[in-house]
Amino acid sequence: xxxxxxxxxxxxxxxxxxxxxxxxxxxxxxxxxxxxxxxxxxxxxxxxxxxxxxxxxxxxxxxxxxxxxxxxxxxxxxxxxxxxxxxxxxxxxxxxxxxxxxxxxxxxxxxxxxxxxxxxxxxxxxxxxxxxxxxxxxxxxxxxxxxxxxxxxxxxxxxxxxxxxxxxxxxxxxxxxxxxxxxxxxxxxxxxxxxxxxxxxxxxxxxxxxxxxxxxxxxxxxxxxxxxxxxxxxxxxxxxxxxxxxxxxxxxxxxxxxxxxxxxxxxxxxxxxxxxxxxxxxxxxxxxxxxxxxxxxxxxxxxxxxxxxxxxxxxxxxxxxxxxxxxxxxxxxx
Amino acid sequence: xxxxxxxxxxxxxxxxxxxxxxxxxxxxxxxxxxxxxxxxxxxxxxxxxxxxxxxxxxxxxxxxxxxxxxxxxxxxxxxxxxxxxxxxxxxxxxxxxxxxxxxxxxxxxxxxxxxxxxxxxxxxxxxxxxxxxxxxxxxxxxxxxxxxxxxxxxxxxxxxxxxxxxxxxxxxxxxxxxxxxxxxxxxxxxxxxxxxxxxxxxxxxxxxxxxxxxxxxxxxxxxxxxxxxxxxxxxxxxxxxxxxxxxxxxxxxxxxxxxxxxxxxxxxxxxxxxxxxxxxxxxxxxxxxxxxxxxxxxxxxxxxxxxxxxxxxxxxxxxxxxxxxxxxxxxxxx
DNA sequence: GTGAAAGCGCTAACAC
DNA sequence: GTGTTAGCGCTTTCAC
Numbered sequence: 186x187x188x189x190x191x192x193x194x195x196x197x198x199x200x201x202x203x204x205x206x207x208x209x210x211x212x213x214x215x216x217x218x219x220x221x222x223x224x225x226x227x228x229x230x231x232x233x234x235x236x237x238x239x240x241x242x243x244x245x246x247x248x249x250x251x252x253x254x255x256x257x258x259x260x261x262x263x264x265x266x267x268x269x270x271x272x273x274x275x276x277x278x279x280x281x282x283x284x285x286x287x288x289x290x291x292x293x294x295x296x297x298x299x300x301x302x303x304x305x306x307x308x309x310x311x312x313x314x315x316x317x318x319x320x321x322x323x324x325x326x327x328x329x330x331x332x333x334x335x336x337x338x339x340x341x342x343x344x345x346x347x348x349x350x351x352x353x354x355x356x357x358x359x360x361x362x363x364x365x366x367x368x369x370x371x372x373x374x375x376x377x378x379x380x381x382x383x384x385x386x387x388x389x390x391x392x393x394x395x396x397x398x399x400x401x402x403x404x405x406x407x408x409x410x411x412x413x414x415x416x417x418x419x420x421x422x423x424x425x426x427x428x429x430x431x432x433x434x435x436x437x438x439x440x441x442x443x444x445x446x447x448x449x450x451x452x453x454x455x456x457x458x459x460x461x462x463x464x465x466x467x468x469x470x471x472x473x474x475x476x477x478x479x480x481x482x483x484x485x486x487x488x489x490x491x492x493x494x495x496x497x498x499x500x501x502x503x504x505x506x507x508x509x510x511x512x513x514x515x516x517x518x519x
Numbered sequence: 520x521x522x523x524x525x526x527x528x529x530x531x532x533x534x535x536x537x538x539x540x541x542x543x544x545x546x547x548x549x550x551x552x553x554x555x556x557x558x559x560x561x562x563x564x565x566x567x568x569x570x571x572x573x574x575x576x577x578x579x580x581x582x583x584x585x586x587x588x589x590x591x592x593x594x595x596x597x598x599x600x601x602x603x604x605x606x607x608x609x610x611x612x613x614x615x616x617x618x619x620x621x622x623x624x625x626x627x628x629x630x631x632x633x634x635x636x637x638x639x640x641x642x643x644x645x646x647x648x649x650x651x652x653x654x655x656x657x658x659x660x661x662x663x664x665x666x667x668x669x670x671x672x673x674x675x676x677x678x679x680x681x682x683x684x685x686x687x688x689x690x691x692x693x694x695x696x697x698x699x700x701x702x703x704x705x706x707x708x709x710x711x712x713x714x715x716x717x718x719x720x721x722x723x724x725x726x727x728x729x730x731x732x733x734x735x736x737x738x739x740x741x742x743x744x745x746x747x748x749x750x751x752x753x754x755x756x757x758x759x760x761x762x763x764x765x766x767x768x769x770x771x772x773x774x775x776x777x778x779x780x781x782x783x784x785x786x787x788x789x790x791x792x793x794x795x796x797x798x799x800x801x802x803x804x805x806x807x808x809x810x811x812x813x814x815x816x817x818x819x820x821x822x823x824x825x826x827x828x829x830x831x832x833x834x835x836x837x838x839x840x841x842x843x844x845x846x847x848x849x850x851x852x853x
Numbered sequence: 854g855t856g857a858a859a860g861c862g863c864t865a866a867c868a869c
Numbered sequence: 870g871t872g873t874t875a876g877c878g879c880t881t882t883c884a885c
Contacts, residue, residue, distance in 0.1 A: 187659065189862055200872040205864060214870055231657045236634045237574050238862035241877045246571065248614075248635070257600050259798065262590045269590075269617055278635060280582075281615045283603055300570045301582070301612060323565045325521065409802065438802050445804070464593065468743065468772050470779065470804045523878055534856040539880060548854055572878035575861045857884080868873075 267484025412439020601818025746773020
């Protein structure tokens with residue numbers, strides 16, 4: 186039998202207001218003796234306040250929604266962890282949703298979160314989301330988009346990372362190490378992220394006075410399988426190459442495996458660079474040179490920014506840019 | 520300005536009871552015309568029902584809590600995904616919490632979840648949790664423990680996997696492939712999981728008429744670093760060995776790296792087997808032979824079982840055992 | 854078929 | 870310093 190604030194009030198011989206105040210530490214005006222009395226009863230009877238009921242009146246659930254494509258994608262656990270850590274510090278709880286990059290699922294989750302009266306939402310939208318949807322339109326709470334911007338969405342903060350610079354530095358490094366014919370294998374160029382990386386690649390070539398090779402671009406998916414297929418195709422196509430800059434680490438791992446299979450040695454014959462610095466990057470052989478994204482920080486900052494917006498402490502900086510770091514390991518020459 | 524059921528009722532010229540009924544599809548008794556009228560208004564004004572308010576009266580939040588050690592540990596994303604998928608199918612939402620295996624954090628989360636009136640909890644407890652805590656004692660909703668049992672907790676369902684058999688099969692396979700001097704590098708033996716695997720290892724030796732080697736056990740942590748250190752120590756200790764059965768894949772990857780560094784070839788000289796079949800297992804070189812745990816299924820089943828308990832449809836089977844599968848790849852001889 | 858009204862457990866004015 | 874009370878938005882019984 187669950188006790189309510191009324192029961193506790195009766196048992197302690199005080200009013201519900203008093204109980205409420207001591208339970209919520211708003212008890213400056215409560216005498217020490219009654220506070221103690223109440224606390225005793227609370228303890229003794231294992232009273233658990235019903236936050237749903239308080240939410241009703243305070244209009245705050247201390248809950249935020251996190252919508253990501255797929256927690257199973259090694260990029261997201263760290264982001265999620267960053268979100269949860271910051272949320273937890275500030276007394277928020279996080280509801281997590283996997284959208285699989287499916288727009289209808291995203292919308293359904295957004296609606297659900299609104300119904301559950303979350304105080305705010307952190308959202309990594311599908312790259313296919315080219316405009317605001319009805320569900321998004323209904324959103325009245327603040328939204329932070331991570332790594333993906335939603336056009337025309339108001340009340341939106343953004344966490345972005347400078348992918349162009351990240352890619353630029355990576356390719357410059359390859360060039361500096363003597364790789365001369367570098368191809369780019371990437372995921373779908375529908376996302377700004379992917380395009381930024383591609384641009385960085387192009388700029389690096391340019392500033393090193395290199396023409397992009399004909400057919401230098403292999404566009405596919407962000408998977409190991411695609412990386413593997415792409416490199417086989419590249420070899421089959423008879424291209425003369427000595428370097429591959431990959432759109433992410435999963436692709437790079439596939440490339441590594443493909444190269445290995447064909448007896449091409451990395452980094453001696455071919456240089457390979459990934460993107461993200463997912464845990465796997467350090468575990469494959471050779472260890473992968475890659476562009477590290479501050480995944481945990483992205484999540485943490487997103488939560489921080491969101492909570493500020495929730496509390497209307499939001500400074501007018503609605504965009505926060507994090508930078509990448511080139512991690513040099515053994516898939517490029519020393 | 521957020522609309523309430525009252526506003527909609529007024530706009531549609533009906534009572535709140537009517538609106539409630541049509542919004543919740545409890546509208547058998549409502550005439551088609553009023554239903555339509557209401558639905559029109561709902562649509563037109565983007566009415567979003569406040570589930571917090573309904574929770575107050577229905578005493579069900581359609582929310583479950585998921586407490587795991589760390590989503591960043593590659594074992595858990597799949598479990599979490601399984602939970603979320605099943606929850607979503609049944610209209611539940613999941614709050615996720617990372618406890619880092621710290622008892623006090625676990626307890627704090629358990630309390631928080633209770634305050635938020637979750638309908639049930641899925642919990643992978645720290646292996647150090649040797650008894651029920653005050654927080655756990657306060658729990659009145661059903662709890663499913665995954666891979667870890669909590670002593671003396673009532674209202675508990677359990678998802679377990681048969682680790683002894685998994686380990687047994689793995690070690691038998693190694694023996695069958697001609698590895699004769701197999702060591703065991705594991706995480707902390709405080710968890711039943713770890714002990715079961717160790718027992719499986721022992722039984723495999725026994726049923727193949729092998730005495731366990733002296734000092735065959737290296738107990739440490741479930742990390743790549745520990746795997747690496749352990750194998751170096753093993754080598755340093757001057758042991759003559761040709762096989763290593765590891766407590767999990769992370770350890771195995773560390774072992775692989777250490778062996779590589781010392782110029783020992785896998786699988787020719789040394790056979791290595793991991794446990795879990797985490798995504799990394801397929802990506803390292805050589806690809807890791809390992810015991811696959813049905814991670815996604817564990818989460819899915821946990822959610823399924825929990826939801827049944829919530830709905831009192833729980834059949835009396837409070838324990839569900841899943842089995843493992845030996846995945847033979849290239850870190851053992853063919 | 855539909856409406857009136859009680860009440861879920863709590864907080865926050867306001868009164869004393 | 871503490872109590873009284875209105876009301877948060879909804880569901881559900883019971884009348885009509």
